[in-house]
Amino acid sequence: MADSLLAIGGLHCGYGSTEVLRGVDLAVGPGEIVAVLGSNGTGKSTLNRTISGVMRASHGSIRFDGIAIGRERPSAIVERGLIHVPEGRRIFPDLSVRENLDLGSYRRARPRRASNRDRVLSIFPRLAERQGQRAGTLSGGEQQMLAIGRGLMAEPRLLILDEPSLGLSPLLVEELFTLIKTINAEGIALLLVEQNVVQSLEVAERAYILDNGLFVLEGSASEIRNNPNLKRAYLGM
Amino acid sequence: MWSPVILVPAILNGLMTGAVYALIALGLTLIYGVLHIINFAHGALLTAAMFAAFFAHQWLGIDPYLAAVGLTPLFFLLGYGLQRFVIGPAAHGEDRNILLVTLGLAVVTENALLYVFRADTRTINLPYAFDTIEIGTAFLAVPRVIAFAVVIAVALALWLIMRFTDTGKAIRAVAKEKFGAELCGIDVAHIYAVTFGLGTACLAIAACLLLPTYYVNPTAGNAFVLIAFTIVVLGGMGSVSGALAGGLFVGVVESLSGLYLGESLGQIGIFVMFILVLLFRPSGLFGERT
Numbered sequence: 001m002a003d004s005l006l007a008i009g010g011l012h013c014g015y016g017s018t019e020v021l022r023g024v025d026l027a028v029g030p031g032e033i034v035a036v037l038g039s040n041g042t043g044k045s046t047l048n049r050t051i052s053g054v055m056r057a058s059h060g061s062i063r064f065d066g067i068a069i070g071r072e073r074p075s076a077i078v079e080r081g082l083i084h085v086p087e088g089r090r091i092f093p094d095l096s097v098r099e100n101l102d103l104g105s106y107r108r109a110r111p112r113r114a115s116n117r118d119r120v121l122s123i124f125p126r127l128a129e130r131q132g133q134r135a136g137t138l139s140g141g142e143q144q145m146l147a148i149g150r151g152l153m154a155e156p157r158l159l160i161l162d163e164p165s166l167g168l169s170p171l172l173v174e175e176l177f178t179l180i181k182t183i184n185a186e187g188i189a190l191l192l193v194e195q196n197v198v199q200s201l202e203v204a205e206r207a208y209i210l211d212n213g214l215f216v217l218e219g220s221a222s223e224i225r226n227n228p229n230l231k232r233a234y235l236g237m
Numbered sequence: 238m239w240s241p242v243i244l245v246p247a248i249l250n251g252l253m254t255g256a257v258y259a260l261i262a263l264g265l266t267l268i269y270g271v272l273h274i275i276n277f278a279h280g281a282l283l284t285a286a287m288f289a290a291f292f293a294h295q296w297l298g299i300d301p302y303l304a305a306v307g308l309t310p311l312f313f314l315l316g317y318g319l320q321r322f323v324i325g326p327a328a329h330g331e332d333r334n335i336l337l338v339t340l341g342l343a344v345v346t347e348n349a350l351l352y353v354f355r356a357d358t359r360t361i362n363l364p365y366a367f368d369t370i371e372i373g374t375a376f377l378a379v380p381r382v383i384a385f386a387v388v389i390a391v392a393l394a395l396w397l398i399m400r401f402t403d404t405g406k407a408i409r410a411v412a413k414e415k416f417g418a419e420l421c422g423i424d425v426a427h428i429y430a431v432t433f434g435l436g437t438a439c440l441a442i443a444a445c446l447l448l449p450t451y452y453v454n455p456t457a458g459n460a461f462v463l464i465a466f467t468i469v470v471l472g473g474m475g476s477v478s479g480a481l482a483g484g485l486f487v488g489v490v491e492s493l494s495g496l497y498l499g500e501s502l503g504q505i506g507i508f509v510m511f512i513l514v515l516l517f518r519p520s521g522l523f524g525e526r527t
Binding site: 052054073074075078079083084085086089090091092093094095099102103104106107108110147150154 | 403406407409410412413414416417418419420421422423424
């Protein structure tokens with residue numbers, strides 16, 4: 001797709017001689033929500049790490065906004081507005097909630113830090129109450145909110161959310177997926193990497209199924225939802 | 238023997254000595270806390286800074302306190318460059334390699350200094366070196382009072398940097414969560430180098446504070462770094478406030494054991510205490526319990 005915000009072609013990546021991604025093609029259009037689904041160990045996190053420049057692909061291309069970013073450092077990729085909220089939150093435990101948010105705008109959108117912080121805190125009122133608190137003392141759900149809020153501080157054009165619902169209570173998962181729609185309504189494209197198939201397919205426009213380092217299927221969310229073989233084979237439903 | 242007339246001056250003098258120890262430990266603990274490596278080159282870099290301050294006085298006639306103004310940024314850049322272009326690349330991402338690289342750096346630096354300047358012990362003579370200030374019943378040497386004031390100011394400045402600047406916050410972020418920091422666009426290699434630079438800059442200041450009353454030879458820094466290691470363990474590895482408190486504490490212990498055991502045995506107190514802490518509170522007196 002020529003007008004894709006993120007376009008990945010023939011991506012191979014691995015650790016040593018073990019190849020985790022074995023030729024992956026993926027596209028995310030501007031303002032789109034795309035889900036990457038698959039069970040544990042299929043290469044989802046490796047895909048994310050490669051997109052954000054933390055890992056290097058052995059083959060293949062990654063283009064963001066038409067520019068090849070496959071050889072760029074993570075900081076340069078952040079500067080372009082491609083923000084990755086990692087699995088496991090990875091917040092800064094010794095820093096306050098407010099400092100965590102501020103570092104979200106370390107590389108990008110720095111001049112608008114104060115106004116963006118107000119906006120993020122209005123989305124997450126619970127974080128607003130705990131601004132001065134050490135982030136390490138937050139509950140799991142609050143930490144996930146903080147990680148997403150920190151990502152939003154950089155005014156992302158594309159936000160990668162890696163397993164955001166992992167370890168959250170059903171009520172919080174519900175809240176999270178509402179939030180994903182809210183973020184998307186502001187024009188931010190989302191790449192949602194999830195094990196929670198049902199809810200991901202509800203918010204996503206398109207989805208990819210990753211299995212053993214390959215996309216075994218891609219299509220609109222409704223197509224995938226209604227494919228019986230697929231459900232049984234890859235999604236355990 | 239327990240009269241305040243003797244005790245108070247001993248404690249005050251201990252605090253003054255301890256301040257310089259604290260500054261050296263501050264650099265060491267900062268590097269440990271962020272890079273998670275023990276910098277074996279710390280002593281050699283301190284010696285190098287002492288030589289720099291010595292020759293600034295010898296050749297250019299610059300007072301050590303004034304030399305600190307120039308040597309501090311110079312040693313910051315030296316530390317930054319060492320980490321960014323020598324230690325970092327040579328380590329290939331493995332902590333044990335960093336350990337060996339800093340050890341190698343220490344050997345090279347010490348022997349280069351030995352080769353160039355020989356083993357001679359040098360001192361400088363300053364008109365104010367033996368001036369004293371009277372506080373109550375205590376007479377305190379002027380250079381020690383200056384050192385104490387400077388260290389408190391440096392510690393405060395460091396605290397402000399860590400608390401209120403983006404670079405400081407990034408340093409604290411990288412210390413505990415490298416991957417999360419990278420995804421915020423923080424350049425980890427740069428932050429490592431800045432931290433190493435700050436640690437090395439502390440040494441330049443310490444060297445300039447020591448020189449008016451201390452000597453320099455190619456191994457002069459080592460004695461201080463041994464004590465600094467003790468302080469870092471006492472204060473809790475990686476804890477900046479712990480290093481400051483630990484440094485002052487060690488200074489007082491040294492002074493008091495000097496008073497009661499005799500001047501030459503003063504440091505025994507430090508190491509006895511060190512062993513006791515390792516036995517009963519291995520995470521340090523001020524460190525977090527793990």
